Every structure is written in structure tokens, then in C-alpha cells.
Amino acid sequence: MDKLVSIIIPCYNDASFIEQAIDSAFSQTYANKEIIVVDDGSNTETKNIIKSVQSKIDILITQQNKGVCIARNNAIERAKGEYILTLDADDFFEPSFLEKAVDILNKRSNVGMVTCYVNVITVKNNTSYVLKPSGTNDTEPLYYNNSMGSCLYRKSIWQEVEGYDENLKEGFEDWEFNIAISKKGWMVHVIAEILFNYRIKPTSRNQSAKNYQKKIRRYVFLKHSDIAETNFEKTLDFFLDEIEMLRRLIHAQQNTASFRIGHFFVKLGKPILSIFKKK
Template identity: 30%
Template sequence: MTINVSVIIPFYQRQSVFDQTMQSVLGQSMPPREIIIVNDGSGGDSSEFLEQYENVATIIDLPENHGVSEARNIGVNLAKGEYIAFIDSDDIWHPEKLELQYNYMEKHPDVDLLHTGCCIFGENRPDAEYNDKPSQLTVADLVHSAQVMFQSVMMKTHVFRQTGGFDPRFRQTEDWELSMRLAKEGYSQHFLNKTLVKIRRGEQDHLSQNWRGYLSGHWGVMVKFKSLFRRHLGFHGYYQRLFNYLDAAGYKQNRWLGKGVIVLARSLKAVNRLSLIFASKPPIEEREKDYET
């Protein structure tokens, strides 16, 4: 039985492992209506490599790299399915992933997005499972943790389009940004407590050059939804979180510049803590309310 789901796969230079991804999609117990592969400006022999899947997938070749957010958006723009599901070009689905999610969505028509547990795997690292998550996401949950990995998501196509899809300015933390936006706008996001996706993490995911993307992504989400974060974390909690991300970015950089960033971050965190301890006035958000009244 084919189910009314469009699978979107952004592809970027993953020739060595991509067939594992495709076989996990093609081997689903309930196959999807269509598979859309977006070659995100990979260059080289990528177009020729992907030709072997022309009989089972629609392939879109982008002349230059746009990033995962825009690549996914382009795929969804062409999708014909009632639901969409995402998988990256080096990850692996459990054989019953689509069937379990599709049945859940059909039984719960009020649910707009359903995500599942994930297993992070890769060379030279132990597997790590992430399946202890809230059954129904709220803004409060997302303020404290990103929660949703979109390689595990099935969602209503029209909801994705209504919200505008992924913000292309985010090449990292795009999952967190869209989940926050969905929660803010009142869409229902449920969690299926089964580990149905294996997400590959290679050495390149931890290289020092990624520290800028990590910092800009996390800070970008917190700035974009500043009022929500401030409401749940408070003034000092908000800035403490920003400085924590600065500290982590310095650790990722792991060179002399990173050490300087770490010193800066820890100094700022210390000042922030002291200002909280010795503050004699109410928090800024309370003073703003006083002015309004």
C-alpha cells in the first residue's frame, strides 16, 4: 500500500553513503507516494551519480549550494503528498518509520507534526539515543531544548507551506527555528516514543570551522524569539544562555581564538551572575510593565 507522503531528501556530496539512505526509504513497509531528491549544488559527478535513481525519484539539480533549509523548501514546493517527511542524504530510517507515523497522523487529525526518537551514530563514537521527549511540544519545552530533529518528522504539507517553511537564513539550528515558529503559531507537535531514525555524525560535524555556524545559529534563534525566551528564562537567564552558547562555540573552535572566546564568555557569565545577585531593582521586564501601566 502506497501512502500519501512525499519524502524530501536534500543531497550534498554524500555519494559514499547515499545508497544506504535510499535503500532505507525504498525499503519502507508502506512506501511513499514520491521521493524528491534536491541536489544542492554538489558539483563534481553528483548529477551523474544521482541518475541511477531517476526511475524511483524526482531529481532536482541546483546550480549552486543554497543550504539545507532552502533545498528542503524547494523540494516541498514540488511535493504532491498530503504529508511530507524529511531525511538527509546520509541518514537511515527504520523500515516501519513511515507506516507508524502515517497511521498515527491518520488517527490523530489534529496533529500537525509528528517526530520520533533518534539514534546518533558514526565512526569513533558510541551510539547515542534521544527518545526522552515531551509527548506534546510547548514553547516552554522548546525554550529549554531544541527537541525536534527533522530527519524524524512527518508533517502536514499545507502546514509547512502556511508557515513559510524553513528560514533560509539558518543553515544550522533550522530545525529549532521552525519548531519554535510552529509552537508560537499554535500548531500541534507530537512525539512518537520510538527510535526510528539513525542520524550520521562524522568528524566534519565537530571540526573547528563549524563554530561560527553553531554560534550564529543558536544566537539567531534566541534573538528571533527573544520575547519568548525572556518570558520563560527571565532577563538574566536569557543572557546566561547566550553566553553559554558563546562558551560552547569557543570550545568547538579549539584553537587560540577559541580560548579567547571561552575567557570572554566566562567573564560575561560571571558579570551576569553578579548583576543578578546585587541587583537592587526589579528585572527589566517588570519595569517595562510598570511603565505601560
């Protein structure tokens, strides 16, 4: 019998997209699945949308707003599936993803997670580009995330790493989760097809998480300091490369015409301001 897949969809105020997310889960060509939606304290508009498609949902969990980590962990605790598919409420899968991803987990016991190429949609200006995760299985995830947050994995690896880290309230919990499973020796397989659609919104958690990058990265690097210390040279090169990239960006900005004109007027303004100060 085909293994049961539990599709986990946390939702917080995503009235514009939650129906498409649920439809993409419901429309997967892989039949043996259950859909679990977590209403994480959403507004009335979102609740009404969820209610309108409730016939497609197997389990609806309603809770006060506690964040995506707690929402996912609570849903996975109740999930009956041997495999877990995570899906954010503003994204959607192509219909064949689950069927293809399950086949890989069934055939390859060393693969713990399956992701794919991604169509990244920028909502603000309605543009898109293709992202191709690397899917490595060594220390790389500490330095560069190797998978999308929405992907298929074995429930056993979620149990093995004790779920999503609920301390990461500001975001990037998927990155830390991927580091944790890679440390356990699990491989991440990438399907070389665009089977997932990921939206970047001005209000996306990963966008707002950028405001907390120092805090989040410090926490993750300290939590996984064993990797950072064992691979000290790689860690050093990683941060030196970031410093060099920042230096080049600043240099490029300084060489733009707008910067030079602005700098000219700043210099011009100083003697003028000094005149007023004397008066």
C-alpha cells in the first residue's frame, strides 16, 4: 500500500492565497494523503476562506497566534503520515510533485528530504525567476541553505531532530531544520523540475527576518558550533567572502552617478551651513 503523506499548511492572515495552497495539496496526483491546516490566529477574512474549502481539509487545527514553528510542530504531532509535506499558505506545488517525491523516498533509504527547482514569484512587481537548490548532504547547509522550507521528508527525521526549533520566532527555522537533519547524515535530493511556486511578499516572514539576521545567525551558528569549529577554515572563508561582497557593493554604489552627485551637494552644503551657524 502507498505510504500516507500528511500535508501540513500553517496559515496566518493569508486570505489572498490560502485557497490556492489548499487546492494544490488537494490536487496532488498522489492519492494517499491527508491535509492538515493550522489556523494560527488568523483574521476573520482568512477564517472565512478556510471555512469555504473545509471539505478539502482532513484536520483543521485552530490556535492562538504562536508562530509557524509551533503551528508545524503541533500539526506534525497529530499527523498520521509516515511522510510529511510542508507547505506555506502563500505558496503552491505543481500537481505531480508529491508523486515524484514519494517515489524517491521509497526507493532511496539514505534520502531524508526531497525538494525541487522553484519558480520564485515577486508579488510586488509581478516578476519571477528560477531557483535551483543544491541538495547537498554535508556541512554546506550551515553556510548556504540547500532546500526550500516547503518539501517532503520522513516524519522520523522530524522526530530525530526534535522538530522545528521554537526559539526561531523571527524566521529562518527551515534553514536550521535543514542543518539539523544534514548533521544526522540524511541526504537532500533535488528534483530537477520546477514543481514548486514560492511567493516573495513585502510581508513575508523571510523578508521581515532580514531585520533580525544578526540575532538569528548568531543563534544558529552557536547552536551548531560543532560544524563551525570543525570546519573553521570554511567558516572563516564564509564570513570573509561576505565582508568582501559588502565592500564591493559599497564601492559600486560609490561609483554611481547619483552617489557622486549627492556627495557633491553634501560637500557644497557644508560651507553654506557654516555661514548660517556663524549668524
